[in-house]
Amino acid sequence: xxIVGKTAEAAGFRRTRWLxxxxxxxxxxxxxxxxxxxFVSSTKTNPDLFATFGLWFSNDFHLWQNLHDLxxxxxxxxxxxxxxxxxxxxxxxxxxALVSTLAGxxxxxxxxxxxxxxxxxxxxxxxxPQTALVIPLFLLFSWVHVLNTPWAVILPSLVFPQGVFxxxxxxxxxxSGEIIDAxxxxxxxxxxxxxxxxxxxxxxxxxxxxxxxxxxxWNNYFLPLVVLNSNDLFPVTVGLSxxxxxxxxxxxxxxxxxxxxxxxxxSILPVIIAFLFIxxxxxGGLSAGAVKS
Amino acid sequence: xxxxxxxxxxxxRRSTGAGSDIWRKLAPYLFLLPFLIxxxxxxxxxxVYAFNLSVWKTTLVGGTHFVGFDNYAKAIVDAxxxxxxxxxxxxxxMQIPVMLALALLFxxxxxxxxxxxxxxxxxxxxxxxxxxxxIATLLWGYLYSPSYGPAAQIAAALNIQRIDFFxxxxxxxxIANIAVWEYxxxxxxxxxxxxxxxxxxxxxxxxxxxxxxxxxxxxxxxxLIVPTIMVTIIFSIIGTLQLFAEPYLLxxxxxxxxxxxxxxxxxxYTLAFVAQQYNYSAAISFLLGAVTAVISYVFMLLTxxxxxx
Numbered sequence: 101x102x103i104v105g106k107t108a109e110a111a112g113f114r115r116t117r118w119l120x121x122x123x124x125x126x127x128x129x130x131x132x133x134x135x136x137x138x139f140v141s142s143t144k145t146n147p148d149l150f151a152t153f154g155l156w157f158s159n160d161f162h163l164w165q166n167l168h169d170l171x172x173x174x175x176x177x178x179x180x181x182x183x184x185x186x187x188x189x190x191x192x193x194x195x196x197a198l199v200s201t202l203a204g205x206x207x208x209x210x211x212x213x214x215x216x217x218x219x220x221x222x223x224x225x226x227x228x229p230q231t232a233l234v235i236p237l238f239l240l241f242s243w244v245h246v247l248n249t250p251w252a253v254i255l256p257s258l259v260f261p262q263g264v265f266x267x268x269x270x271x272x273x274x275x276s277g278e279i280i281d282a283x284x285x286x287x288x289x290x291x292x293x294x295x296x297x298x299x300x301x302x303x304x305x306x307x308x309x310x311x312x313x314x315x316x317x318w319n320n321y322f323l324p325l326v327v328l329n330s331n332d333l334f335p336v337t338v339g340l341s342x343x344x345x346x347x348x349x350x351x352x353x354x355x356x357x358x359x360x361x362x363x364x365x366x367s368i369l370p371v372i373i374a375f376l377f378i379x380x381x382x383x384g385g386l387s388a389g390a391v392k393s
Numbered sequence: 394x395x396x397x398x399x400x401x402x403x404x405x406r407r408s409t410g411a412g413s414d415i416w417r418k419l420a421p422y423l424f425l426l427p428f429l430i431x432x433x434x435x436x437x438x439x440x441v442y443a444f445n446l447s448v449w450k451t452t453l454v455g456g457t458h459f460v461g462f463d464n465y466a467k468a469i470v471d472a473x474x475x476x477x478x479x480x481x482x483x484x485x486x487m488q489i490p491v492m493l494a495l496a497l498l499f500x501x502x503x504x505x506x507x508x509x510x511x512x513x514x515x516x517x518x519x520x521x522x523x524x525x526x527x528i529a530t531l532l533w534g535y536l537y538s539p540s541y542g543p544a545a546q547i548a549a550a551l552n553i554q555r556i557d558f559f560x561x562x563x564x565x566x567x568i569a570n571i572a573v574w575e576y577x578x579x580x581x582x583x584x585x586x587x588x589x590x591x592x593x594x595x596x597x598x599x600x601x602x603x604x605x606x607x608x609x610x611x612x613x614x615x616x617l618i619v620p621t622i623m624v625t626i627i628f629s630i631i632g633t634l635q636l637f638a639e640p641y642l643l644x645x646x647x648x649x650x651x652x653x654x655x656x657x658x659x660x661x662y663t664l665a666f667v668a669q670q671y672n673y674s675a676a677i678s679f680l681l682g683a684v685t686a687v688i689s690y691v692f693m694l695l696t697x698x699x700x701x702x
Contacts, residue, residue, distance in 0.1 A: 120502050127495070149541055150540065206421040206422075222432075232678070240442045259435050336525075337527040348646050
């Protein structure tokens with residue numbers, strides 16, 4: 101901004117500014133249309149979905165009825181799915197954040213034998229996408245008989261190497277060696293120093309890792325699809341996709357069209373709102389890793 | 394795990410003084426313990442177990458017996474597997490450049506500050522990333538629908554030929570579009586953060602040199618974030634080779650176009666859950682891991698050689 105302010109004429113600057121804003125506005129339409137479509141469709145009746153223009157409301161505002169149908173369809177199974185999703189994501193988020201914080205603290209504040217080797221493992225694990233582990237996890241879980249339990253979804257989510265990476269970087273800067281030394285001089289044990297002194301300083305990064313792991317679990321599909329098989333345990337992603345499959349293959353489930361869109365609306369709103377509230381954390385969390393590496 | 398640390402805290406409290414040296418040596422390992430447990434339990438062990446499965450074979454008649462690398466020998470000449478890899482390479486070639494070029498363009502525009510509503514755009518471009526892949530695919534599936542999708546409705550209203558999104562030559566662009574929609578903002582945020590991290594004095598230096606904003610962006614800023622761009626390319630390639638949810642869901646809409654071995658992960662899934670061929674499915678998963686590693690490595694090698702020249 102400063103550069104142009106000094107070198108270019110004000111009128112030219114304003115023209116460029118409007119032009120670039122228009123470019124971004126164009127992409128905004130593309131970003132926004134599908135989300136708008138979810139909302140519009142979930143306010144329609146099934147016949148209206150077919151008979152009226154997809155990107156505008158019909159005369160019959162049917163949102164409340166669709167939401168009512170959504171939560172009563174198949175004896176209210178959607179509420180169950182929603183609860184499962186929330187429950188898995190919360191435990192996975194807290195667990196992953198705790199595990200990552202403790203490990204990040206060890207890497208940031210201690211020298212110990214094997215540190216470099218173990219950290220290399222963490223960095224290597226960042227490169228392994230979760231989907232690559234799904235089939236091996238399924239095979240292992242079927243051997244030890246934990247398939248079709250919440251643990252089969254939650255436990256693998258606790259491995260969150262990006263979290264360790266972020267935590268180490270954050271703790272390096274946020275927790276000074278002097279604080280720890282002061283604690284030691286006062287005779288506090290290593291774990292007391294961590295909980296009573298360091299953890300308070302780490303809280304923002306803890307929140308970031310929690311949100312990242314929570315959203316990763318909230319959005320997860322392949323793992324629950326593979327390790328769960330009873331309807332009562334499904335998260336929203338698997339449940340809705342099953343409904344969708346039954347509609348798309350035309351098994352007389354026509355009425356579900358708008359209910360599915362209502363379900364999509366209900367399941368994306370919490371994540372979008374959560375993200376808007378804490379977007380500062382999100383962006384810091386996502387970018388810190390990439391910029392540092 | 395909380396119990397372990399709580400107990401350790403209690404012990405640590407009692408043992409100030411003489412014992413504190415031992416605790417100081419032991420502490421990092423205890424802090425690492427929970428991570429190591431989940432890392433070994435849910436990453437190392439499954440991989441080892443699956444690898445072990447991949448060197449056995451179960452037949453109805455002969456039972457389970459050790460076959461060494463037979464499953465791999467079969468997989469390496471499996472046309473279904475390589476067909477899936479080829480599909481994804483084509484997909485990567487059309488999707489990654491578009492997504493990353495847009496991400497870079499928008500990050501540079503936002504970073505230049507020469508735009509109104511800067512944070513509004515930054516935040517809203519990122520929102521699709523918060524939408525689960527399943528929901529994104531599902532809603533684009535609605536938008537693509539020939540019977541009630543808005544694209545078909547507009548085409549009908551204008552009396553033009555509607556685009557069939559589920560044809561052999563349109564299915565990959567249709568999926569690529571979903572992926573661009575979902576992940577562009579994520580990459581943009583990463584580029585934006587990298588650009589913001591460039592020290593201000595460089596900017597002042599090029600002002601002194603009389604460089605315009607555009608020249609500054611291309612000649613000064615872009616080269617500085619090349620390492621970040623490389624990281625995003627590698628992660629995009631790795632992610633692309635894992636493609637599963639999008640084709641798996643669209644399979645219901647386009648069964649004649651999308652086969653059950655459309656991508657390697659889809660193939661491994663079909664082998665495990667439809668054909669019950671666990672051993673072979675494990676071998677396919679490992680082969681995909683190997684192919685991914687080779688492709689990423691070759692890419693890194695090619696680009697580092699080019700930049701060294």
